[in-house]
Amino acid sequence: xxxxxxxxxxxxxxxxxxxxxxxxxxxxxxxxxxxxxxxxxxxxxxxxxxxxxxxxxxxxxxxxxxxxxxxxxxxxxxxxxxxxxxxxxxxxxxxxxxxxxxxxxxxxxxxxxxxxxxxxxxxxxxxxxxxxxxxxxxxxxxxxxxxxxxxxxxxxxxxxxxxxxxxxxxxxxxxxxxxxxxxxxxxxxxxxxxxxxxxxxxxxxxxxxxxxxxxxxxxxxxxxxxxxxxxxxxxxxxxxxxxxxxxxxxxxxxxxxxxxxxxxxxxxxxxxxxxxxxxxxxxxxxxxxxxxx
Ligand code: GUN
Numbered sequence: 508x509x510x511x512x513x514x515x516x517x518x519x520x521x522x523x524x525x526x527x528x529x530x531x532x533x534x535x536x537x538x539x540x541x542x543x544x545x546x547x548x549x550x551x552x553x554x555x556x557x558x559x560x561x562x563x564x565x566x567x568x569x570x571x572x573x574x575x576x577x578x579x580x581x582x583x584x585x586x587x588x589x590x591x592x593x594x595x596x597x598x599x600x601x602x603x604x605x606x607x608x609x610x611x612x613x614x615x616x617x618x619x620x621x622x623x624x625x626x627x628x629x630x631x632x633x634x635x636x637x638x639x640x641x642x643x644x645x646x647x648x649x650x651x652x653x654x655x656x657x658x659x660x661x662x663x664x665x666x667x668x669x670x671x672x673x674x675x676x677x678x679x680x681x682x683x684x685x686x687x688x689x690x691x692x693x694x695x696x697x698x699x700x701x702x703x704x705x706x707x708x709x710x711x712x713x714x715x716x717x718x719x720x721x722x723x724x725x726x727x728x729x730x731x732x733x734x735x736x737x738x739x740x741x742x743x744x745x746x747x748x749x750x751x752x753x754x755x756x757x758x759x760x761x762x763x764x765x766x767x768x769x770x771x772x773x774x775x776x777x778x779x780x781x782x783x784x785x786x787x788x789x790x791x792x793x794x795x796x797x798x799x800x
Contacts (some may be wrong), residue, residue, distance in 0.1 A: 509737075509768075509772045510659070511766075512655055512778060513778075514778040518785035522785055522788060526567045529568040529569065532795070538797070539600050540570070540600070540791045541562075541572075542626065542791045544560060544573040544574065544616070545572075545574045546574070547576045547577075547579035547601075547604070547611065549578060551602045553605075560602070568724050569791065570597055577786065585669055592622040599791055600625075600790060601625070618631065619680075619723045623797065626644055626647075627787075628646030646675050648740065648782070649677055650680035650684075651782025651785065652740070653685070653691060655779070656736075656738075659771065661736055664693040664694065666694050667697065669696075669711050670717045671709075671720050677740050678700070700718060701722070705708055707730040711732050714735055716736070718740060720741060726759055726765065727761045728768055731765050734768075735768075735769055736770055737769040737772040738772075739758035739760040739779065741759030742749075744756055756776050758774075
């Protein structure tokens with residue numbers, strides 16, 4: 508039996524802490540953190556994510572603005588909107604919800620965001636600074652994993668962390684964060700991926716196994732060393748006739764079997780997922796502190 512790492516509770520604790528910090532700023536006559544969202548097109552998942560992020564802003568006392576643009580908006584119109592928020596002193600964090608429509612160069616838009624407002628941590632300047640250990644913004648999902656480990660007293664120092672997945676938003680950043688010579692990191696890190704000839708060879712060596720592949724049951728019980736900590740970043744929707752709408756969310760890990768051998772594990776939903784928004788709020792508070800004091 509393993510410890511179930513509760514991302515819902517932890518993210519609520521963090522949100523409460525950020526809310527209290529915002530109240531202290533307000534009481535001291537300082538600015539409240541301001542977060543702008545640019546949402547292009549009408550992808551239902553993106554709409555739902557932006558709605559949840561906006562709701563979090565409201566709950567925590569942030570100023571927030573959502574700019575909705577049609578799917579037909581041109582690249583230069585989106586870039587102009589980014590520029591508008593870059594210059595807006597009431598906005599400390601700026602998030603362009605991805606993916607963008609195909610005719611827009613996503614990388615160009617990411618690079619247009621002012622690095623001091625890049626609360627997503629996606630700008631090459633933010634990523635580069637993170638890799639060499641300078642102060643910057645950590646992207647929210649990997650930052651959420653670091654925070655979960657910290658708050659559950661799981662110290663990665665000297666341990667073997669195996670990351671399965673090499674995406675720019677999870678695999679690469681979490682591997683680089685946990686490699687840092689910092690008190691909350693200092694791990695020996697291996698990055699494996701679906702191109703591995705024998706994925707289990709790598710995963711079985713992990714003291715802390717982080718699955719971020721986007722594939723159901725990519726990690727089975729046989730692939731996990733008994734006593735390992737298992738962090739599941741996958742969000743996959745599968746058919747489930749017993750569920751209300753006929754589907755349900757599962758991660759990349761065969762949860763029911765793996766929880767019998769792991770010492771601690773994150774469930775899906777309710778593990779890493781809720782941490783992403785909490786860390787976005789943390790980053791935006793940090794941006795306000797850096798920009799306005
Ligand atoms: N799309 C899916 N996840 C994210 C995220 O964390 N940030 C942005 N900007 N877009 C996303």
